Amino acid sequence: MSTPEMSATDTPIDNGVNVNALLDAREALSETPEAAKFTWRAKCEWVNGTHSRSTVEGFFGLGEEQKHRAQFTFDADHPEVFASEDHGATPVEIVLAGLASCLTAGIASVAQHRGIQLKSVSATVEGGMDIQGILGIDSDVRNGFEGIKVTYNIDADATPDEIKAIVAQSQKRSAVFDAITNPTNVTVEVN
Amino acid sequence: MSRCLADRSIDHVVLERGEVANTWKTERWDSLRLLTPNWQSRLPGYGYEGDDPDGFRTMPETIGFIERYAEVISAPVQTGTTVTSVRGTDDGYIVATDQGDWRCRTVVIASGAFAIPRIPAVAEAVPSSIAMLTPKEYRNPEQLASGGVLVVGASASGTQIAAEIHRSGRPVTLALGEHVRVPRVYRGKDIKWWMDRAGVLDEFYTDVDNVDRVRNVPSLQLTGSDDRHTLDLNSLTDVGVKLLGRIAAINEGQALFSGALRNLAEMSDLKMNRLLDRIDEWVAENALDGEVPPPHRLEPTRVEESPPLSLDLRSGEIRTIVWATGFRPDHSWLDMPVFDRKGRIKHDGGVVEAAGMYLMGIPFLRRRKSSLIDGAGDDARDLSAHLAAYLDGTSPLPPPAVRASAVG
Numbered sequence: 001m002s003t004p005e006m007s008a009t010d011t012p013i014d015n016g017v018n019v020n021a022l023l024d025a026r027e028a029l030s031e032t033p034e035a036a037k038f039t040w041r042a043k044c045e046w047v048n049g050t051h052s053r054s055t056v057e058g059f060f061g062l063g064e065e066q067k068h069r070a071q072f073t074f075d076a077d078h079p080e081v082f083a084s085e086d087h088g089a090t091p092v093e094i095v096l097a098g099l100a101s102c103l104t105a106g107i108a109s110v111a112q113h114r115g116i117q118l119k120s121v122s123a124t125v126e127g128g129m130d131i132q133g134i135l136g137i138d139s140d141v142r143n144g145f146e147g148i149k150v151t152y153n154i155d156a157d158a159t160p161d162e163i164k165a166i167v168a169q170s171q172k173r174s175a176v177f178d179a180i181t182n183p184t185n186v187t188v189e190v191n
Numbered sequence: 192m193s194r195c196l197a198d199r200s201i202d203h204v205v206l207e208r209g210e211v212a213n214t215w216k217t218e219r220w221d222s223l224r225l226l227t228p229n230w231q232s233r234l235p236g237y238g239y240e241g242d243d244p245d246g247f248r249t250m251p252e253t254i255g256f257i258e259r260y261a262e263v264i265s266a267p268v269q270t271g272t273t274v275t276s277v278r279g280t281d282d283g284y285i286v287a288t289d290q291g292d293w294r295c296r297t298v299v300i301a302s303g304a305f306a307i308p309r310i311p312a313v314a315e316a317v318p319s320s321i322a323m324l325t326p327k328e329y330r331n332p333e334q335l336a337s338g339g340v341l342v343v344g345a346s347a348s349g350t351q352i353a354a355e356i357h358r359s360g361r362p363v364t365l366a367l368g369e370h371v372r373v374p375r376v377y378r379g380k381d382i383k384w385w386m387d388r389a390g391v392l393d394e395f396y397t398d399v400d401n402v403d404r405v406r407n408v409p410s411l412q413l414t415g416s417d418d419r420h421t422l423d424l425n426s427l428t429d430v431g432v433k434l435l436g437r438i439a440a441i442n443e444g445q446a447l448f449s450g451a452l453r454n455l456a457e458m459s460d461l462k463m464n465r466l467l468d469r470i471d472e473w474v475a476e477n478a479l480d481g482e483v484p485p486p487h488r489l490e491p492t493r494v495e496e497s498p499p500l501s502l503d504l505r506s507g508e509i510r511t512i513v514w515a516t517g518f519r520p521d522h523s524w525l526d527m528p529v530f531d532r533k534g535r536i537k538h539d540g541g542v543v544e545a546a547g548m549y550l551m552g553i554p555f556l557r558r559r560k561s562s563l564i565d566g567a568g569d570d571a572r573d574l575s576a577h578l579a580a581y582l583d584g585t586s587p588l589p590p591p592a593v594r595a596s597a598v599g
Contacts, residue, residue, distance in 0.1 A: 033532065147497055165461045171454040181450035182439040 017112040035063050042074075051077040051087040092145070096125040099176045100150060106170030111156060114166065119155040126151075148180065192299050192551060192567075193266040194235045195575035201582065205266055206288060208273040212257040214303060219250050221331045222355060224415035225564075226347055228381050232564045234260055235571065245381060247415025274302075278526045283547060297547035297578050300525070300536070304553040304562060305518035311343075314514060316441035318504050322511045326352060329513060332359030338510035339363070341446075341502070343438055345370040346409035349515030350422050354414075356513070357432050364502065364509070365427060366448055368437040371411050372459045372492065375421045377467060378474070378483045382413070389473035391466070392560035393569075396540050399555070406555045409517065424456065424492050435498055444505040448498075456492035464488060520553065541574050547581055549574045 029036040038061035044054040057071040075088030089097070100123045111118050127148045133141035154163050171177050196203045207213060225232070230244035237260050248256060261268055269290070276287045283296035308325035317323060322336060326348040332355060342353040345367035357363040373382045386392045399405050414422040424434060436449035471486045502509065522536060529545050531537050537544045540557045551570055552562060560566030 161461055161464060164457065165465075168454055168458045168461060171451065172458065177451065181436070183442070183447050 013112065013115050013117045015108045015112045015118050017109045019109065019112045022109065023113075035061075037061070047075075047087070049077070050082070050084045051075065092127060092129065095180070096127050096148070099148065099174075099180060100125045102174045102176035103150060103167070103170050106174050107152075107154070107166055110166045110169045110173075111158075114162070116162065116166065117157045119157075120153070121155075122153045124151045125149070192301060192571040192575060193268075194264040195571040196578070197264065197266075198235075199575060199579050201575075201579060203267065204293065205268040206272045206274055206286070206293075207268055207270045210270050211261045211268055212254045214305075215250060215254050215257065218327050220326065220329050220352065221250070223351070224249050225253055226411070226413045226415050227383050227563055227565060228415075231383055231387065232256060233568060234564065235264075235568045237263055245419075246417070274524050276524050276526050279545060296582060297549070299549045299551060299574070299578070300522070300543070301551040302520065302522070304520050306521035307519050308514060309517040309519050310514045311438065311516055313438055313441050313446075314512075317512060318444050320507075321504060321509060323514065324511070325514045327518075332356045332361060335361060336510040337361060339508045340511045340513060341366060341509045342513045342515055344368070344409075344515035344517065345412065345424065346515065346517070347411060347413050349513075350412050350424075350427060351414050352513055352515055353427060353432055354422060354430070357427070357430055361511075362431070362433075363427075364433045364435060365424075366435040366438045366446075367424070367452070367455065368409075369455060370409055370424075370459050372423045372463045372489075373411050373413060373421075373466065374463075374489055375413060375419050377470065378486065380483065381419070382411075385470045385473075386466075386559075387565075389470055391469065392558065392563070392566070394559045396555055396557050402555065405559075406553070408554070421489070423489070424459075425490060428493055434494065435502070436500070441504065444503060446502045446504050448500050448502070450498075450500055452498050453494050456494050460489075460491050541570060542577055547578070549578060 038059065040056075040059050042054045042056045044052050046052050052075075054074045054076065055071050056074075057068055059066050059068075074094060076091050076094060077087040078084035078090055079086045104121055104123060107121055108118060125148065127145040129145055130141045132138040133143040152167055154167070156163055156166075158166070193203065193205050210216065224247040226247070228245050229239045229241060229248060232239060232248070260266075272288045272290045274286055274288050276285075277298055278285050278287075280294070283294065284298050286293040286295060286298065308327050310325065314323065329352060335356065337360070339362045340353075340356050341364045342349050342356065343366045345353075345365060349365065349367070350370075353363045353365045375382060377385060383392075396402050396405075412423055414420070420426070428434060434452065436452035436455070438446055439449050440447045467486065467488065474480055474483060474486075519534075520536075522530075522534075525536070527545050527548070529536050529538075529543050529548070536550055538550050538556075541550045543550055550556065551574065552567065554562045556562075556566075557570045557573060558566055561570055
C-alpha cells in the first residue's frame, strides 16, 4: 500500500484510489508505449424480443490477456412503453451510466492526486433524444442523443473552483467522454 | 547566448541561414505585434530605452530591436549560412553548412521552436476546393478569397488571425481545442507585468508537476495593441465569430467537431482565475491592495447552448482554412541519437544528452519565460555557465551510453 497524500492539516487523504500505482504505471508505460495498447471486449447474446445479455470478462493489456475477477453481466431491454418486456436498462441508459461512471472514477482519481478528500459525489445524467430518428419518421432527426447533461453534487474539502477543476480534468481524461464527444470508426461484420 | 559566451571570452560563431532576425522578417503576418510589452524585452546588457515602455513592438520595430542588439554586442554572426548537418566526433562536433564545415567542441541549438507548422492529419481530407494556409504563410486578409474562413486553433495566433479576418468581411468560424485565456490588463497593470513581478514567469522547470505537459501548453490568448484590449473567445463572439469544438474528423466533405467545447471553455476560465487568484495573493502579501485597483473577474466564456458538431466543407460556405494549430522545431539536420520517440530532443533544462550540446528557445526549457525574448537572458546565463564548466572539464559527464553513441 502506498502512502496517501497529505492535506494541509496532515490528515491522510483517502478516496480509495491508489494514485501512486497509477503514476508509476504512467511512468512505466511512457517508456514502453506498446504495453499501453489495450483491447476491451464484450460479448452479447440475444435472449428474446429486444432483451439481450452482455458479458464482459477478458480483455487485453500490458502485452497479454487479462481477466476481471469475475464475469460481469448486463441485461438490456426496452421499456413497456415500447411494447417490450423491460428485462433491463435500455442500451442508451447503459451508455449514460458508462459516461457517469467514467467521469466519477476520474473525479476520485484526480481528487486523490490533488490531495482533496471527497465526502460524497453524486451525478445525474440526462440524455435528450427525439425518437422520430430511430423510428424512421423523420430522416433529419438523428438516432443518437441531441445532447447529454451531467450534473454533479460533490461534497469535498475544497473550494468550489477546486471542485470544478477536478470535474473539468476528469472530462479531459475520460475515455467515455471522448468516445461520446468525438467520432469513432465503427466496423460491424457478420461471420 | 553569444553575449554570455563573449562575457566568458569563449570563442564562438553564430550561424544564421538568412539575415539577422530572419524569421521575424519572413514568417510573420503584417499586423503582428509582440505579445510582451516593450519593457519586457530585456536581453543581457540591453533593454528598452524609449518613451513607451508599455507599448507593443510592431514587426519592423522588433526586427530593428534584434538587429541593434546584434550590433551592440558585436555578435560574430555569419549570415546566409544554412546548417546541413551536425555530427559528433571524438572531441566535439562537425557542423556542416552550405558555406563549409566548422569543427567545434560545443554546439548551442537555437534554431527556434516554431519552424514547421503542425497540421493535424484530418487536413488531408479537406476538399480541394478549399485553400489552406498556416500562420507562417498568412500575411493579411486580402490574401484570402472572399467568403467564409475556418480558423483552427485558439491560441494567440489563431485568435488574432480570426479577429482580423472577420473584420475584413470574411465570416470566421473558429474551431478550438485547449487554450489559455488571460485579460490583457488586470488591476491596472499588464498581465505580463503581474506574471513577471509575482514570479510566475520565473517558475523553474524542476519545480513543476509535469514538465512534458507544461512544455506543450499553447501560447496565451493575447494580442498587443494600442488600446490594450483583451482578446478572448467572448470578444470574438461579440463581433460575430462562431465557435466550434476541436476538429475531430472529415468524412466525405463533412467536418466533424468535438462536443467537448463547454469543458474547454470551463478549463480555460478556471485556469485564468487561478492565475488571477495568485496575483491577488501576491498583491496582498506585498501590501499593495490600496495602491492598485480592486480584483475583478471576467465574465465566464459564453458557449452557445448546442454548438454545431458538423460543417459541410463542400457547400461553398468555407473558402479557406487557416491551421493555427501550433509549430514544431526543425532539427532534421541534427545527426545525433538525442531524440525521444516523438522526435523531440532529450534534454535536462537545455543540457542535451550529448556532451557539449545545448538547446535554447523552446517553451519551458528552463523557466516559464524560456520562449519569450525576455527569457533568453537567464537561460543563456545558466547554460553558458554549464558550457564553460564543460570546456574546463569541471562539469559532470553525461551517462556513458549516450557518450559512446555520440562519439560513433
